[in-house]
Amino acid sequence: MLDWNPALYSRFEDERTRPARDLLARVAMDPAGVANVVDLGCGPGNSTELLVERFPHASVVGTDNSEAMLDKARERLPAATFQLSDIQDWQPDVAPDLIYANASLQWVPGHETLFPRLLDALAPGGTLAIQMPDNRDEPTHRLMRELAAKAPWAKAIGDFSRFRTELMALDGYYDLLAPLAESIDVWRTAYQHPMESPAAIVDWVRGTGLKPFVDRLSPELQESYLAAYERRIDMNYPERSDEKRLLAFPRMFIVARKA
Template identity: 40%
Template sequence: MKWDPNKYVEFGNHRDRPFHDLLGRVQSSGPRKVVDLGCGPGNLTATLTERWPDARVMGIDSSEEMLLQAESLVKATTSGEQSGRLEFAQGDIATWAPDADTDVVVTNAALQWVPGHQEMLGGWLRSLKPGAWFALQVPGNFTSPSHTLMRQLAESPQWASRLNGVLRHDDAVGSPADYLGIMLDAGCSADAWETTYQQVLPGEDPVLQWVRGTGLRPVLAALSREESADFEQEYSAMLREAYPATAHGTVFSFRRIFAVARKNA
């Protein structure tokens, strides 16, 4: 599944806010190594060099398209004495493990793409050194109309043969309580919560434009260009009914799940 970095960063203020809300609960004062798992186009990863000026920041992502965009930030972000503080590397989250010197791990809107990540999380936490931090954010909107209508259409007689098994939902993410329990069991002090953002999106068919950058990607990857256009035409009509436009724009409720852990001594 290929990603479009430019499409992904649309609605930047809305997409960026959960990242900053998550980082607000990470109280690491002087980390030396910070890892961003599933860094995407790297724009948010680059802000970690400002948050922790003495840290080496490594962004990891599996998408070549995303990393190509991220690499363009390196030269613009680091120079002189700061050279080498921001790095990006291609890698699979499912096979990643923290190094012994890792102080902070951040993963923002990425783990929902990794089957079995809850089991992996326990192993990552147990591998962290005492005092290290792990912060995650995942979308919790798999029961919202944007996703239920997508699945409903994908499972319809017209599309079922082409899209069977493409969309995950039941096991994509855990609840705040699930992540809290994993973190506590791994010997961490932990905090977990959820927030539903009421986002006012401008423009024509803005919810369709939103999911094109993320949740709709597996569908588009499985269909031809002509089939994708037909699917989107049906899906957009369903979205307009579920999310009617107002004089102020289209209100899009988006639930996010957060969890932050600090490894105990």
């Protein structure tokens, strides 16, 4: 997959940052006792900024596997530390008090071993805070897959089942972490985003879930795929009373405290 597009991702920054704020609001940690914080998969730094504000005396490190995203994050927060790394291989230099992963772990396979490893990497009493989009079954993502299986796009896109990790059920994550944690809080909610048009919904997902599909297409095939996709979005997200389209976006939250 080609590198991420920070400008496209940030086009809906307020909407993307809202669940990051909601996740952080459930992290019950006294800022005075927090020395080291890691933003795992920090993107353009919008979530890192929340952490810097919440923990002004801590060392806050943002990590990402995209140089383009890290460049934007460094522009945004020149005093913070940002590092290039892959979450699958990431290991902290110092055990963090907080590992915060907002909308990043859904791209990483092997949650059965990854999540316990991240909890174990914390300092004693530390917190693992995770938010993941849980929208694979929403029309936005179902339609991506349906079109990817059709001609003339199927051959170029290939096996799209590996583009994103299939999440466990929420209670599965609870069962995975509860025996290892002093406390655990899990919840799921669906945000409702009023969007100006079907094209706006397409722009939203082009910054994330749609990207690996269109990256594999030639310019001509991209154009036809996106046109067909937008037509289907139009049919599946009808106009509301104010002429906008309501985009439902389910998200999963996990906050686990290490003993």
